Amino acid sequence: MATIRKRTLPSGKSVWQCDYRDGSGARRSKQFGLKKDADAFLSKARHEVGQGTHVADSQSVTVNEACKLWIERATNEGLERSTLDQYRQHSDLHIKPMLGAQKLSRLNGPAVQKFADDLAKTLSKAMVKKVLSSLSSIFAEAQRHGYSAINPVKTVKMRTNKRDVKKIEMPTKAELSAILKATPEQHKPLIWTAAFTGMRASELRGLSWDDVDLDAAVIHVKRRADKYNNISFPKSAAGTRDIPIAPSVVALLKAWKPQCPKGELNLVFPTGAGNVENHGNLLSRIFWPIQIAAGVSVKTKEVDQNGDPVMDAKYSLHALRHAAASLFIEQGMKPKRIQVLMGHSSIQMTFDTYGKLFPDEDDDASAVLAIENRLLSTS
Structure with a gap:
C-alpha cells in the first residue's frame, strides 16, 4: 500500500514522506518539502511499478558510475581503440562535467533536453548528436543492469535548419x-x-x-x-x-x-x-x-x-x-545503387549527404512531359 504522511525530522524540519513498494515488493520511501511534489512522485512511481519500469533512487547510480559501466562493456566487447577513445572523450569532456553527479533516476526528458541545448551553445550540431548518442548508450547499458527505468535521451529533439547543412567540399x-x-x-x-x-x-x-x-x-x-x-x-x-x-x-x-x-x-x-x-x-x-x-x-x-x-x-x-559519388549520380545511377557503392548503412544517409546532387528538377520535368504526351496522345 502506498501512502503519503507528514513527518517531523529530528532537526525539526517537516517533510512529506512517500512510502510504497517497488516492483520486487521491497519497501521504499522518499521525502519532499511540498505535498504536491510528494503527490506527483507517488503517482509517477505507481505508474512505473505497474509498468515494471520503476527504479528507486537508492537502486540507481550516478551518471559517472554509468559511464564507467558503459566503457567497461565496450572494452570487453573488443571495440576498436579509436571508437573507445571517442567514447571516453564524449564521457570525460561533455557528459561527466555537466551531469556526472546526478543519479540516472532523476534525469528526465526536460533535463536531458537542457543538457543538449547547453551543449549546442559551444559545439556543432553534429558533435551534439554524437554526444547524445553516447548518452543514450549509457542509459541503455544502465537499463540492462536495472539502474534506470527509462532512456530519456529518446525524447530529445534537435532542431535542424537548412542553413546548418554543411556544404559538401569536393573538387570541380x-x-x-x-x-x-x-x-x-x-x-x-x-x-x-x-x-x-x-x-x-x-x-x-x-x-x-x-x-x-x-x-x-x-x-x-x-x-x-x-x-x-x-x-x-x-x-x-x-x-x-x-x-x-x-x-x-x-x-x-x-x-x-x-x-x-x-x-x-x-x-x-x-x-x-x-x-x-x-x-x-x-x-x-x-x-x-x-x-x-x-x-x-x-x-x-x-x-x-x-x-x-x-x-x-x-x-x-x-x-x-x-x-x-557526384560522378556516379551524374551518370544516372539510382540512389539505392549509390548507397551500396558508397557503403552507407542507410538510404537516408545517402540522401542526407548527396540529396542535393540528384537531378530532382530534371526528373520532375521529364515526368510532367511524359504525362502530357500520354494524355494528348489519347485525346
Missing part, C-alpha cells in the same frame, strides 16, 4: 581533371582508385591485393585501417561491398602490383616497408603536394623567402570520395 570537374593530370606516376594507382571508386581513406589504407580482382575489374571492400594503423572489418555490414573499377584503374593497378612494396598484409598502398600507411602521410606527402602542383590551392597568410604567398591544398582525401 576542372579541378579533379587537373589533380589527375598532376599526379606523379608512382601515386597514380592510389589517386585514380580513390577518385574512381569513392572508397574511404581507411579502406584504401587497408586494401589487400587479395581483395582486388583485376580480371573481373572489381574491388571487394572487406577491411579498413583505423587511425592507429590496425586492420579491422568495416564498421557496418554495408561497408563490406563490391566496387567496379574503370579500365584505366585496372591498367594502373596491374602495372603497380609488381612494383608494390611487399609486406605481411599484402597491402595495395603500403609504406615503403610494406606496412599500413599513416593517413597523415597520405595527405602531407602525396595528396596535398599534388593539389598544389595542379593549382588546386588557396593562399595562406604566410610568405616564402621570395615574398610570395605560401599556397595550401584545398581538399582532404575525403573530397575524392564525394567527387566519385
Whole structure:
C-alpha cells in the first residue's frame, strides 16, 4: 500500500514522506518539502511499478558510475581503440562535467533536453548528436543492469535548419581533371582508385591485393585501417561491398602490383616497408603536394623567402570520395545503387549527404512531359 504522511525530522524540519513498494515488493520511501511534489512522485512511481519500469533512487547510480559501466562493456566487447577513445572523450569532456553527479533516476526528458541545448551553445550540431548518442548508450547499458527505468535521451529533439547543412567540399570537374593530370606516376594507382571508386581513406589504407580482382575489374571492400594503423572489418555490414573499377584503374593497378612494396598484409598502398600507411602521410606527402602542383590551392597568410604567398591544398582525401559519388549520380545511377557503392548503412544517409546532387528538377520535368504526351496522345 502506498501512502503519503507528514513527518517531523529530528532537526525539526517537516517533510512529506512517500512510502510504497517497488516492483520486487521491497519497501521504499522518499521525502519532499511540498505535498504536491510528494503527490506527483507517488503517482509517477505507481505508474512505473505497474509498468515494471520503476527504479528507486537508492537502486540507481550516478551518471559517472554509468559511464564507467558503459566503457567497461565496450572494452570487453573488443571495440576498436579509436571508437573507445571517442567514447571516453564524449564521457570525460561533455557528459561527466555537466551531469556526472546526478543519479540516472532523476534525469528526465526536460533535463536531458537542457543538457543538449547547453551543449549546442559551444559545439556543432553534429558533435551534439554524437554526444547524445553516447548518452543514450549509457542509459541503455544502465537499463540492462536495472539502474534506470527509462532512456530519456529518446525524447530529445534537435532542431535542424537548412542553413546548418554543411556544404559538401569536393573538387570541380576542372579541378579533379587537373589533380589527375598532376599526379606523379608512382601515386597514380592510389589517386585514380580513390577518385574512381569513392572508397574511404581507411579502406584504401587497408586494401589487400587479395581483395582486388583485376580480371573481373572489381574491388571487394572487406577491411579498413583505423587511425592507429590496425586492420579491422568495416564498421557496418554495408561497408563490406563490391566496387567496379574503370579500365584505366585496372591498367594502373596491374602495372603497380609488381612494383608494390611487399609486406605481411599484402597491402595495395603500403609504406615503403610494406606496412599500413599513416593517413597523415597520405595527405602531407602525396595528396596535398599534388593539389598544389595542379593549382588546386588557396593562399595562406604566410610568405616564402621570395615574398610570395605560401599556397595550401584545398581538399582532404575525403573530397575524392564525394567527387566519385557526384560522378556516379551524374551518370544516372539510382540512389539505392549509390548507397551500396558508397557503403552507407542507410538510404537516408545517402540522401542526407548527396540529396542535393540528384537531378530532382530534371526528373520532375521529364515526368510532367511524359504525362502530357500520354494524355494528348489519347485525346
